[in-house]
Amino acid sequence: MACLINFLSFAVILCAMTSEYQIQLEDEAATLRFGAALARATFFDPENVPTELIEGIGVPTIGGIIHLQGDLGAGKTTLTRGLMRGYGYRGAVKSPTYTIVEPYEFERCCIYHFDLYRLLDPEEVEYLGADDYFNRANLCLIEWAENGAGIVPAADLKIEIESAGTGRLLKCQSLTDKGATIAKRLWP
Ligand code: ADP
Numbered sequence: 001m002a003c004l005i006n007f008l009s010f011a012v013i014l015c016a017m018t019s020e021y022q023i024q025l026e027d028e029a030a031t032l033r034f035g036a037a038l039a040r041a042t043f044f045d046p047e048n049v050p051t052e053l054i055e056g057i058g059v060p061t062i063g064g065i066i067h068l069q070g071d072l073g074a075g076k077t078t079l080t081r082g083l084m085r086g087y088g089y090r091g092a093v094k095s096p097t098y099t100i101v102e103p104y105e106f107e108r109c110c111i112y113h114f115d116l117y118r119l120l121d122p123e124e125v126e127y128l129g130a131d132d133y134f135n136r137a138n139l140c141l142i143e144w145a146e147n148g149a150g151i152v153p154a155a156d157l158k159i160e161i162e163s164a165g166t167g168r169l170l171k172c173q174s175l176t177d178k179g180a181t182i183a184k185r186l187w188p
């Protein structure tokens with residue numbers, strides 16, 4: 001009985017921590033803008049960021065694990081590109097489909113963009129040494145996280161993108177306190 005009560009209170013706490021938000025993104029530019037807004041929402045101190053970001057320096061981040069879900073071509077990499085622009089990075093943001101992970105290591109923050117679409121075995125992430133990147137201080141964006149089950153950490157924030165007419169519908173779920181902080185900054 002005590003076990004059941006414990007389980008039920010855990011489930012209630014989990015439900016209370018989980019919140020869902022959504023936004024319509026009418027075109028690619030809107031996805032890039034949302035990515036930049038997501039960047040700001042992950043800054044350590046969003047109120048204190050210079051207007052002109054210096055390339056290669058980055059911005060202190062609260063870090064976190066963000067799972068990006070949606071079909072091929074949904075806009076997961078586009079969103080990541082917008083986020084990287086928001087961190088002041090102007091270089092190419094390529095899809096790491098073949099390399100599995102693209103590291104962006106700056107003076108003030110480390111951001112890792114994973115695409116596990118072609119992963120055959122979750123342990124490949126370990127062979128690459130990429131599991132070292134799953135440090136709470138780093139910001140990790142993970143496409144196809146389900147292919148890394150058992151290795152990839154649970155999400156603070158889950159973002160799902162689906163087609164909606166000629167644009168996209170983005171749904172966002174916060175699953176931890178950190179995820180809630182990020183979501184509340186986006187949807188105050
Ligand atoms: P994924 O990483 O999910 O496979 P990509 O970001 O590589 O997808 O590609 C998404 C495609 O959809 C790109 O061609 C991009 O121009 C387009 N796109 C991105 N966001 C939108 C949007 N909100 N509306 C319409 N097209 C979009």
Ligand code: MG
Pocket residue numbers: 076077095115143
């Ligand atoms: Mg992609």
